[in-house]
Amino acid sequence: MSVTSSELMATELLRLVTAGSVDDGKSTLIGRLLYDTKQILADQLEHIEETSQRRGDGYVNLALLTDGLRAEREQGITIDVAYRSFVTARRRFQLADAPGHVQYTRNMVTGASTADLAIILLDARKGVVEQTRRHSYIAAILGIPHVVVAVNKMDLVDFSEERYRAIEQELRETSERLELRDVRVIPMSALRGDNVVERGEGMPQSMAWYDGPTLLEHLETVEIAGDRDLAHRRFPVQWVIRPISDSHHDYRGYGGQVAGGVWAAGDDVVVLPSGRRSRVAAVESLDGPLDLAVAGMSVTIRLEDALDVSRGDMLADPMESPTVARELEATVCWMAERPLEPRTRLVVKHTTRTVRAIADELLSVVDIHTLEDQPSPERLELNDVARVRFRLAEPLAVDSYAENRATGAFILIDESTNDTVGAGMILSAMS
Amino acid sequence: MIQVPVHLSHLDELEAEAVHIVREVAAELERPVLLFSGGKDSIVLLRLAEKAFRPGKFPFPVMHVDTGHNFPEVLEYRDRRVAELGETLLVASVQESIDNGRVVEETGPRASRNQLQTTTLLDAIEQHRFDAAIGGARRDEERARAKERIFSFRDDFGQWNPRAQRPELWNLYNGRLRRGEQVRVFPISNWTELDVWQYIARENLELPPIYFAHEREVFRRDGMLYAVSEFVERQDDEDPFTVSVRFRTVGDMSCTGAVASEARSLEDVVAEIAATRVTERGETRADDRASEAAMEDRKRVGYF
Numbered sequence: 232m233s234v235t236s237s238e239l240m241a242t243e244l245l246r247l248v249t250a251g252s253v254d255d256g257k258s259t260l261i262g263r264l265l266y267d268t269k270q271i272l273a274d275q276l277e278h279i280e281e282t283s284q285r286r287g288d289g290y291v292n293l294a295l296l297t298d299g300l301r302a303e304r305e306q307g308i309t310i311d312v313a314y315r316s317f318v319t320a321r322r323r324f325q326l327a328d329a330p331g332h333v334q335y336t337r338n339m340v341t342g343a344s345t346a347d348l349a350i351i352l353l354d355a356r357k358g359v360v361e362q363t364r365r366h367s368y369i370a371a372i373l374g375i376p377h378v379v380v381a382v383n384k385m386d387l388v389d390f391s392e393e394r395y396r397a398i399e400q401e402l403r404e405t406s407e408r409l410e411l412r413d414v415r416v417i418p419m420s421a422l423r424g425d426n427v428v429e430r431g432e433g434m435p436q437s438m439a440w441y442d443g444p445t446l447l448e449h450l451e452t453v454e455i456a457g458d459r460d461l462a463h464r465r466f467p468v469q470w471v472i473r474p475i476s477d478s479h480h481d482y483r484g485y486g487g488q489v490a491g492g493v494w495a496a497g498d499d500v501v502v503l504p505s506g507r508r509s510r511v512a513a514v515e516s517l518d519g520p521l522d523l524a525v526a527g528m529s530v531t532i533r534l535e536d537a538l539d540v541s542r543g544d545m546l547a548d549p550m551e552s553p554t555v556a557r558e559l560e561a562t563v564c565w566m567a568e569r570p571l572e573p574r575t576r577l578v579v580k581h582t583t584r585t586v587r588a589i590a591d592e593l594l595s596v597v598d599i600h601t602l603e604d605q606p607s608p609e610r611l612e613l614n615d616v617a618r619v620r621f622r623l624a625e626p627l628a629v630d631s632y633a634e635n636r637a638t639g640a641f642i643l644i645d646e647s648t649n650d651t652v653g654a655g656m657i658l659s660a661m662s
Numbered sequence: 663m664i665q666v667p668v669h670l671s672h673l674d675e676l677e678a679e680a681v682h683i684v685r686e687v688a689a690e691l692e693r694p695v696l697l698f699s700g701g702k703d704s705i706v707l708l709r710l711a712e713k714a715f716r717p718g719k720f721p722f723p724v725m726h727v728d729t730g731h732n733f734p735e736v737l738e739y740r741d742r743r744v745a746e747l748g749e750t751l752l753v754a755s756v757q758e759s760i761d762n763g764r765v766v767e768e769t770g771p772r773a774s775r776n777q778l779q780t781t782t783l784l785d786a787i788e789q790h791r792f793d794a795a796i797g798g799a800r801r802d803e804e805r806a807r808a809k810e811r812i813f814s815f816r817d818d819f820g821q822w823n824p825r826a827q828r829p830e831l832w833n834l835y836n837g838r839l840r841r842g843e844q845v846r847v848f849p850i851s852n853w854t855e856l857d858v859w860q861y862i863a864r865e866n867l868e869l870p871p872i873y874f875a876h877e878r879e880v881f882r883r884d885g886m887l888y889a890v891s892e893f894v895e896r897q898d899d900e901d902p903f904t905v906s907v908r909f910r911t912v913g914d915m916s917c918t919g920a921v922a923s924e925a926r927s928l929e930d931v932v933a934e935i936a937a938t939r940v941t942e943r944g945e946t947r948a949d950d951r952a953s954e955a956a957m958e959d960r961k962r963v964g965y966f
Contacts, residue, residue, distance in 0.1 A: 244672035272941045311827060313808045314801045316854045323672035325852055337829055344831040456669050470685040474718040482717060488682045488833065517713045527670055529681035529713070542689055566829055580834050583689070642834045649838035651828045 242318070245455060248327045248342035248375070250335075250366040251352025256383045260352060260421035261315070261328055262293025267428035268447065270317040312342050321451040335362075336599075336614035337566045339369050340654050344640070347455045348377040350446070355388045355418070359401040361600060368602055371409040372562050372616065372656060374636050376458045378406075378414045379449060386420040390437035413453075417446050459526045463630070464492030464548035465638050466532060467582035468540055484515065484531040485540060490582065490637035491630075492548060494532065495523040501549035502540055503628035508549060509534040526637075543584035545628040545638075553628040553638055556660035559621045560594070562632075563611070567645065567652035571611040571619075577652070579623065581641040587624040594618040618658070632656035673861055677713065680849035682833055683812060684714045684796065687847045690837030691794035694722040694847075695752070695787075700732075700740035700870055701912040703798030703850060706858055708747065709865055710849060722796070723750040727783050729775040730757040731893040731914045739870040754786035771895040774916040784820045787844060794837070794845045802854045803942070812851045818842040855910075855942050859932045874931065875908045875923045886919035910935075910942045 251257040265271050279295040286292070313328045327342030329335070343349060349370040353363045363380075370378050380402055388394045395418045406414045417426060418441055425431030425438065428447045444452070472484040498511040512533040514521045524530045532546065540546075547553055565571050571590060579588045595604040596617040604618070611617050632639030643653035670678070684707075687694050696711060698704045711720050724744050728737075744751040756778050759765045764785060765778040787795060801808045811830050816822055828836055839845060850858070862869065879890040881900040888894060890902045893915045907920035908931070925931045 241671045243669060244675040272938070274940050311809045311824065314852060315808055316802050316852065316857075318854070318856065323857075341829040341831055345833075469682070470689055470714070472715060472718045476717070479717045484717075486681075486685055486714060488678060517716050525670070527675060527678055529678040529685075580836065582834075583686075637832070640832045640834065642831055642836060644836055644838060649836070649840055651831070651836045654829070654831045 242321065242323045243455065244323050244325060245348060245450060245453075246325045246327070246346050247348045247350060247450070248329055248339065248346040249350045249352065250329055250339050250342075250369070251350075251362075251381075251383075255352040255354045256294075256421045257328075257352050258294030260350075260381060260383065260419075260427065261326065262295070263421045263424055263427045264326075264447065265315070265317055266293055267424060268317050268319055312338050319447070319451060324450065335365070336369065336564060336616065339366065340373060340564045340566075343369055343373040343375055344654065346373070346375050347458060348379065348450070348453060349375045350379045350381055352381045352383055353398070355382050355384045355394060355398065358394075358398045359405065363402075364405055364602060365599055367405050367409055367411065368597070368616075371411050374632060374656070376413060376455070377453050378411050379446065380414060380416045381421075381446060382416060382418045383421050385418045385425065385438065386423055390418075392438075392440040395441075415443075415449055415453075417443060417449065419446060460491040460635050461493050461525060462491075463551050463553075463635065464494060464498065464546075465490040465526075465553065465630070465635065466494065466546040467584070467638070468542055468544045468546065469583045471541060472531060482533075483537065484533050485546070486529070486531050487583065488529045488637075489524050489526050491526050491635050493523050493525050494530075496520070499549050500534060500546050501552050502538060503545040503547060503552065504555045504626045505539075505544070506555075507538050509536040509538055511535075543582075545582065545584075547628065553630045554660040555626045555662055556629050557623050557626055558591075558661040559588075559623065559627075559629065559655075560658045560660075561619055561621065561641070561655040562658060563617050563619045563643070563656075564654045565611040565613060565615045565617065565652070566654065567650065568613055569645075569652075570613075571653070573610075576646065578644040578646050579621065579627070579641050579655070580644060581627045581629065582638060584627060585644075586627060587646075588621045590619050591622045592620040594620060619655075621655075626662070629657050629660045631658060631660070673857065673864060676850070676853055676857055677710065677861070679833070679852065680710045681714045683835065683847065683849040684710055686835050686837065687794050687796055687849075688714070688721045690835070691839075691845065693790070693792050694794035694796060695725045695790065695792045696720065696722055696796045697798070698724045698726055698740065698744070698751075699798075699912065700726070700736040700743070701798070702858055702862060702869060702873060703800065705743070705867055705869060706850060706853075706861055707796065707798045708743065709861075709867060712747070720747075720749050723752050725752040725754060725786065725790075725795075727754045727779050727786070728756065729779060729914045730755065731775050731891075731916050733870070733872055733889075733909075733912065733915060735872050736870045736912055739868075743868070752786070752790070754782050756782045758782075759785065771897050773895070774914060776914050776917050780820070787820070792844065793839060794847055796847045796849065798850055799846075799848045800853050800855070800858070801851050807851075810848070810851070812848055813837060814846045814848065815839070816844050816846060820844070856932070856935050859928075859935050863928045863932055869928075870912065872909045872912065875906050875926045877904055878907050878920065879904050880907060880920055887922065888919055889915055891915045 283292040315326045317324050329338040329342035351366045399416050419426035426445045468485045468487050470486040494514050496511050496513050500509050512535045514524045515531045573593050575590045593608050595606045596608040630638040639657045641655040645652045756775050759782045760767050765781045811827050813835050879902050880887040881902045908923040925934045
């Protein structure tokens with residue numbers, strides 16, 4: 232695939248996460264995506280050809296493309312989330328490859344937090360297994376707008392339509408229960424290359440019953456622009472720009488990344504948590520004033536009034552402002568070896584504001600086998616997903632995660648080790 | 663209803679992410695420094711810092727780890743560029759580390775100062791008490807990098823432990839250090855070589871001239887073309903010849919190979935990169951050809 236540079240300058244970025252275990256052929260699938268989109272360059276291919284031969288694989292093992300660290304190659308396992316890029320004529324892709332077995336929740340939540348789309352892989356011989364439901368569950372709580380279920384190894388079930396339809400039916404039930412809105416199921420064989428990028432040789436006969444897109448066709452065309460929150464203006468102040476130079480004596484700009492809505496000069500603003508009001512004097516970048524800025528852009532906003540605004544404050548639409556909360560109820564994924572006990576003191580980092588908090592009550596924990604809530608757990612263990620009520624030492628301006636992934640998310644930090652020990656998604660907030 | 667351009671391009675998104683990261687480092691760390699080599703990736707970093715802090719000044723100095731074997735064109739560019747920006751340039755010198763006996767110079771035709779940079783960098787970090795160093799490394803460069811976090815924590819010895827990395831969620835970076843720790847921050851982690859070139863073209867950034875095709879006296883070694891210079895000892899069979907080349911990466915003259923090229927403009931280079939069939943490190947960096955895990959090993963001892 233040859234792509235001219237001018238075409239490439241304006242392509243959209245799609246962030247995706249892949250979930251599934253090595254046994255489902257995930258590394259092979261990613262290898263296939265990279266290989267068939269011509270991302271693998273001659274020296275990399277030569278390298279995996281050599282390694283495949285040395286290991287006696289008997290074929291060019293595309294799974295080797297994703298081995299990163301020495302320990303992984305030596306032990307044949309994947310340790311950590313790997314980030315990879317590839318590009319086609321239609322889109323630029325950023326892929327977070329989350330290993331499936333060890334610490335799957337922590338890894339998948341990490342990769343999923345920024346994803347527009349999740350690829351959940353399953354083995355057509357095994358169908359929907361516990362892990363499939365878990366991955367779907369994580370995709371649901373992380374609010375990933377689009378899900379693709381890759382039904383892999385179709386060649387090992389003789390490309391049976393009946394088998395595929397049964398899996399599809401089961402997936403439909405899971406998706407409905409988890410309220411996943413956009414789920415696309417695609418039958419494929421990553422090893423043979425069928426339905427990943429190309430239809431594949433022999434495909435017309437063997438899977439003539441499937442008339443949907445290949446995986447790549449779907450990734451290239453799924454509509455993601457509408458996923459941005461353009462309705463509710465949110466701007467966490469990240470950095471105050473005050474040059475105090477002769478040419479910019481009275482300049483006071485607020486640098487940050489727009490977390491929601493469309494911003495333009497003249498917009499009314501409330502500063503939270505103080506509640507002071509002002510108006511946007513200008514939305515700027517290095518190139519000068521901008522007509523408007525939308526969610527995702529890093530810009531500088533100036534206000535008409537000289538208010539005392541600093542890092543950690545949130546600028547918002549006064550008509551539809553976030554909740555200034557002292558108490559939060561949130562879905563928490565616990566990521567530390569040390570269990571979370573009730574009444575533990577933690578640090579919450581939410582947008583650009585960091586406050587102390589107490590995990591007042593562990594309301595329920597999800598049974599990872601049945602995906603049902605078990606009330607009042609004594610503690611949370613590594614990889615547990617639970618509902619937790621927090622009391623905050625200082626107020627935070629928040630939305631629910633379902634409404635806004637930027638202003639509804641936080642991380643938990645252990646003050647004694649400074650480690651990141653959890654991820655939180657706000658369900659509700661009380662002032 | 664106003665019509666809103668909701669389609670941000672991939673360059674817009676990558677830029678927004680990187681500017682956010684640069685501002686986070688400035689806000690969360692006490693004494694950051696931005697590493698600038700005069701290479702294309704760090705040139706992009708300087709631009710991102712302008713985007714993050716103008717009309718204010720950078721809230722950190724700019725530092726170059728100078729091996730003493732750099733291309734003169736790049737050093738000239740480095741000094742001029744930082745002066746134009748009105749920012750502070752610090753130079754940490756490998757030559758001084760050698761003179762002070764901190765490191766021992768390799769000898770022979772394959773001698774390189776690449777490994778020695780690590781000591782000089784760590785010494786400079788300690789001397790200036792920097793707690794964060796912002797660098798231009800990218801995940802697509804090398805496979806150990808694909809697993810490295812954007813905020814990459816290092817222990818007292820500057821070592822990276824890939825098994826003990828903090829999870830990195832949303833755009834919420836945890837910049838808190840343990841005692842004795844420092845952090846390397848890579849704002850353009852998610853950029854590819856092509857993204858960098860496209861961004862340079864979009865922003866119309868000036869580059870050192872060696873990135874564009876020029877006539878140069880070179881010699882061939884291990885299938886790569888090296889510039890003839892006082893810093894590299896040629897062996898008997900390594901005869902010099904003159905050919906049109908450009909450099910795809912810019913590092914030490916002793917370990918950076920040139921590629922035969924006629925690409926004399928930015929547009930030509932972007933087209934050439936889009937069509938290339940070899941990775942930049944595979945084509946031009948002798949340091950990464952040393953072993954299968956060359957980069958991983960160097961990172962573990964404190965390399966960038």
